[in-house]
Amino acid sequence: MRxxxxxxxxxxxxxxxxIAVGSGTDAQSEARIHLIHGIPGVEVDVAAGGANVFxxxxxxxTQDLSALAGETLTGVxxxxxxxxxxxxxxxxxxxxxxxxxxxxxxxxxxxxPTLGVFENDVSTIAAGEGRLTVxxxxxxxxxxxxxxxxxxxxxxxxxxxxxxxxxVGTISASVAAAGTTDxxxxxxxxxxxxxxxxxxxxxxxxxxxxxxxxxxTIDGLGTAPTRVNTGNTPIDTEGGxxxxxxxxxxxxALGGTGAVLRAQRTA
Amino acid sequence: xxxxxxxxxxxxxxxxxxxxxxxxxxxxxLIAATIDSVVPGLPAGTTLPASDAGSPxxxxxxxxxxxxxxxPTADRAAERETxxxxxxxxxxxxxVASSPLAELVRPIDSALYDPAEHIAAxxxxxxxxxxxxxxxxxxxxxxxxxEGELDVPDPRVVGWxxxxxxxxxxxxxxxxxxxxYDGVPGVFRYLRDLELGALVEVAAEDxxxxxxxxxxxxxxxxxxxxxxxxxxKTGDPTLVLFTCGxxxxxxxxxxxxxVVAFARPISRP
Numbered sequence: 001m002r003x004x005x006x007x008x009x010x011x012x013x014x015x016x017x018x019i020a021v022g023s024g025t026d027a028q029s030e031a032r033i034h035l036i037h038g039i040p041g042v043e044v045d046v047a048a049g050g051a052n053v054f055x056x057x058x059x060x061x062t063q064d065l066s067a068l069a070g071e072t073l074t075g076v077x078x079x080x081x082x083x084x085x086x087x088x089x090x091x092x093x094x095x096x097x098x099x100x101x102x103x104x105x106x107x108x109x110x111x112x113p114t115l116g117v118f119e120n121d122v123s124t125i126a127a128g129e130g131r132l133t134v135x136x137x138x139x140x141x142x143x144x145x146x147x148x149x150x151x152x153x154x155x156x157x158x159x160x161x162x163x164x165x166x167x168v169g170t171i172s173a174s175v176a177a178a179g180t181t182d183x184x185x186x187x188x189x190x191x192x193x194x195x196x197x198x199x200x201x202x203x204x205x206x207x208x209x210x211x212x213x214x215x216x217t218i219d220g221l222g223t224a225p226t227r228v229n230t231g232n233t234p235i236d237t238e239g240g241x242x243x244x245x246x247x248x249x250x251x252x253a254l255g256g257t258g259a260v261l262r263a264q265r266t267a
Numbered sequence: 268x269x270x271x272x273x274x275x276x277x278x279x280x281x282x283x284x285x286x287x288x289x290x291x292x293x294x295x296x297l298i299a300a301t302i303d304s305v306v307p308g309l310p311a312g313t314t315l316p317a318s319d320a321g322s323p324x325x326x327x328x329x330x331x332x333x334x335x336x337x338x339p340t341a342d343r344a345a346e347r348e349t350x351x352x353x354x355x356x357x358x359x360x361x362x363v364a365s366s367p368l369a370e371l372v373r374p375i376d377s378a379l380y381d382p383a384e385h386i387a388a389x390x391x392x393x394x395x396x397x398x399x400x401x402x403x404x405x406x407x408x409x410x411x412x413x414e415g416e417l418d419v420p421d422p423r424v425v426g427w428x429x430x431x432x433x434x435x436x437x438x439x440x441x442x443x444x445x446x447x448y449d450g451v452p453g454v455f456r457y458l459r460d461l462e463l464g465a466l467v468e469v470a471a472e473d474x475x476x477x478x479x480x481x482x483x484x485x486x487x488x489x490x491x492x493x494x495x496x497x498x499x500k501t502g503d504p505t506l507v508l509f510t511c512g513x514x515x516x517x518x519x520x521x522x523x524x525x526v527v528a529f530a531r532p533i534s535r536p
Contacts, residue, residue, distance in 0.1 A: 194430035
């Protein structure tokens with residue numbers, strides 16, 4: 001509800017050279033924009049304005065685009081590495097000027113390469129909890145996400161996501177076709193860490209067995225305990241309830257009974 | 268395992284201790300309880316806030332050469348190796364990327380799933396402070412209560428705050444115990460008397476024992492804790508031992524200060 005999968009929109013303004021890049025505005029320092037390569041087995045170059053921005057970008061790699069926050073990139077293309085073969089033609093792309101986003105190159109449910117944009121939930125997490133975000137970015141039908149064997153998110157379809165805050169610890173997570181429990185991904189252990197949003201991307205394709213997960217973490221969302229109360233009695237009144245004397249009296253009584261019994265037996 | 272161990276103590280302690288341990292079933296229940304609110308029908312095709320909302324979505328034609336078809340034989344290790352190679356070659360050809368944008372983007376951590384990052388570190392099991400005659404006092408994992416207060420266990424038990432690192436990991440590992448409760452002296456009854464250099468031993472569930480030495484014992488107003496120090500998530504591994512002290516507030520049945528001892532590791536397991 002609070003997190004919505006967004007499809008990167010193209011603005012299709014007149015093609016032209018890039019404008020006002022790298023001017024170091026305030027907005028840039030507030031934004032956090034990461035780009036993840038989420039299509040297994042393919043290496044790409046990413047171009048804007050007819051020139052490569054980075055090259056040899058391969059599965060699982062991440063680029064920090066935060067410095068480009070608020071910029072409009074013209075003619076964004078994702079090409080097979082070292083070629084002019086365009087895999088994703090995103091047109092003109094305006095990056096958010098602020099906020100926390102992840103752009104992931106992934107495939108749609110039917111296997112078509114695309115760029116997905118997710119806004120990350122960076123709201124404050126309660127002390128002692130961590131956040132788990134699960135995103136369906138794979139060529140696969142609806143899935144259930146299971147945590148410790150129980151369904152955590154049901155009927156998630158590409159490109160939906162689910163978000164939940166959990167107590168810190170380790171959970172065993174797996175992904176199964178909706179309504180089933182046979183894992184198509186996992187099970188894999190996931191560490192739920194205090195104050196951290198752990199984001200899991202299901203990527204690849206069910207049809208060729210390339211389904212797997214990518215992970216991303218955002219730290220520093222936590223809160224500390226408000227107070228440590230470690231005592232409700234003044235030290236000088238300690239022993240207000242005489243546990244030890246009662247125990248000793250009890251033991252003596254038992255011992256006395258035993259002695260009496262023995263005495264009776266021997267009598 | 269913990270319960271079995273604690274069975275050596277009085278029954279009442281066992282009951283209290285086990286009740287404070289987060290159970291897997293409790294986690295499951297929490298997850299299950301949130302399902303309905305977490306996966307609504309999410310609209311696809313929403314545009315970026317900064318984009319022209321009226322513009323069409325980009326056309327994404329399948330490529331003729333199909334360079335995107337995933338390689339089913341590529342396992343994770345191979346991906347990793349490829350990535351390492353890429354990183355080496357990326358610098359070799361850094362001059363090739365011709366866009367002025369190239370200087371503004373930078374590669375960061377890999378998103379590949381690394382199981383090693385998800386292995387739970389061995390939890391603390393017992394604590395000993397020889398100079399205070401604390402010997403193998405049980406340590407239980409604790410969280411916070413609804414109002415945010417640390418859930419300090421039974422006075423005979425030390426609570427390890429699960430939101431803090433395990434002892435020996437980077438950051439402040441928080442262990443808290445009562446100075447007393449309902450007249451019963453707590454494990455950290457004499458924490459304020461700890462001397463600098465005193466030893467603190469923490470045994471973990473994997474059988475390892477780490478030794479720490481006390482570097483400071485402070486008295487803080489509970490409203491003025493040095494938060495960046497006692498709740499640090501990163502930095503030098505530090506054991507932070509909490510109890511109460513200072514003036515006792517009769518109205519609130521609570522102490523106004525915390526006695527906090529800091530210790531640094533002098534041995535690794």
